[in-house]
Amino acid sequence: MVKGAVMQLKGETSPLDGDDLATEAAGFQHLDASKGRTRYAGPLGAFVPWAMVVLLALMFITFCFLLPDTFASVANVRVMVEGQATVLLLAMALLIPLRAGDFDLSVSAVMVLTGAAVGILTLNNESAWMVYLLPLLIGPVVGVVNGLLVVKVGIDSFIATLGTLTILGGLSIFLSGGTLVTTIPPELSDFASHRFLGLTTFVWIGWIVAGIIWYVFELTPVGRFLLFVGGNRASAELAGLRVTSLRVGSFIVSGALASLAGMLFAGSLGAVDTSSNSAYLLPPITAAFLGTSAIKVGRFNVAGTLVALYLLTVGITGLVLLGFDSWVSDVFNGACLILAVAFTIVVRRGSK
Numbered sequence: 001m002v003k004g005a006v007m008q009l010k011g012e013t014s015p016l017d018g019d020d021l022a023t024e025a026a027g028f029q030h031l032d033a034s035k036g037r038t039r040y041a042g043p044l045g046a047f048v049p050w051a052m053v054v055l056l057a058l059m060f061i062t063f064c065f066l067l068p069d070t071f072a073s074v075a076n077v078r079v080m081v082e083g084q085a086t087v088l089l090l091a092m093a094l095l096i097p098l099r100a101g102d103f104d105l106s107v108s109a110v111m112v113l114t115g116a117a118v119g120i121l122t123l124n125n126e127s128a129w130m131v132y133l134l135p136l137l138i139g140p141v142v143g144v145v146n147g148l149l150v151v152k153v154g155i156d157s158f159i160a161t162l163g164t165l166t167i168l169g170g171l172s173i174f175l176s177g178g179t180l181v182t183t184i185p186p187e188l189s190d191f192a193s194h195r196f197l198g199l200t201t202f203v204w205i206g207w208i209v210a211g212i213i214w215y216v217f218e219l220t221p222v223g224r225f226l227l228f229v230g231g232n233r234a235s236a237e238l239a240g241l242r243v244t245s246l247r248v249g250s251f252i253v254s255g256a257l258a259s260l261a262g263m264l265f266a267g268s269l270g271a272v273d274t275s276s277n278s279a280y281l282l283p284p285i286t287a288a289f290l291g292t293s294a295i296k297v298g299r300f301n302v303a304g305t306l307v308a309l310y311l312l313t314v315g316i317t318g319l320v321l322l323g324f325d326s327w328v329s330d331v332f333n334g335a336c337l338i339l340a341v342a343f344t345i346v347v348r349r350g351s352k
Helices: 001-011 018-026 045-066 075-085 086-097 109-125 128-153 157-175 184-193 201-219 222-229 232-238 243-268 282-293 301-319 329-352
Strands: none
Touching: 001 018, 001 075, 001 128, 018 086, 045 301, 045 329, 075 086, 075 301, 086 201, 086 282, 086 301, 109 128, 109 157, 109 243, 128 243, 184 201, 184 243, 184 282, 201 222, 201 232, 201 243, 201 301, 222 232, 222 243, 232 243, 282 329, 301 329
């Protein structure tokens, strides 16, 4: 389902027209305000990119009205924000290869393996630099492997990273003996759980990373190059871009962010369940794809992903507080993923 969705997005919602995108990526001239943006027909055309923002606001207000004593509380808002810190970092990790037209399904497994490695090394009384540095190297190393498999060997990114996801998941269970890893250094737990202005370090780091990626995507040549590569790889090569380096590099950065998420994930929970990587696979994918329906419709973008992430959080939390069972989370995520892709395709066709 997910692979088909990205193929539809790549085929029906190419980020920019080829000539405009090539010009922007090569840096030969500045685009005017009307270029590089999807145009929408009809009186509500200008509203389309902001529809999800309005929906998020309306949904939040509705649940506050229906559940004034629970949903509308400061404590619940804090729980919603902090509860999505892991998904936020994983979604940011996913965005980078997605921007270049590739999948990285292994991010959740990298996160879990990194967190487990911290606990296992601590249990074995390894030195501090090994406890903190070696696990952080797991993601970049996996990124190199993914990049070489996809770019050099030519394996489809969906298949290659699905394979590494499975391998890393099995390796995590093997190294931990299938048990909960609880030997997380207290210093790491204190750091990840430390509060600043009412929110944990984990949340602030996630927002800072999102801000950095937004800056790179929107205001630097690298962001435009990634967009060009994802939109038209053959044209990018003809334009002289280092397509191989950009694609492999996107996997490496994705892996590094997944390892960072794993460190903070382990510290915030104080334990790692090595069988939990599948639970963190669909939510960031859903947020990334749902984000293509907001702000910059048809593109993987940071602002849209953040809106989508908190839309999902508000919706699921509100439904659970209304009395729905935990199954509503998977149903809501899956339904939103399908609707997001369908919405983007329909809007794009309507704008032609």
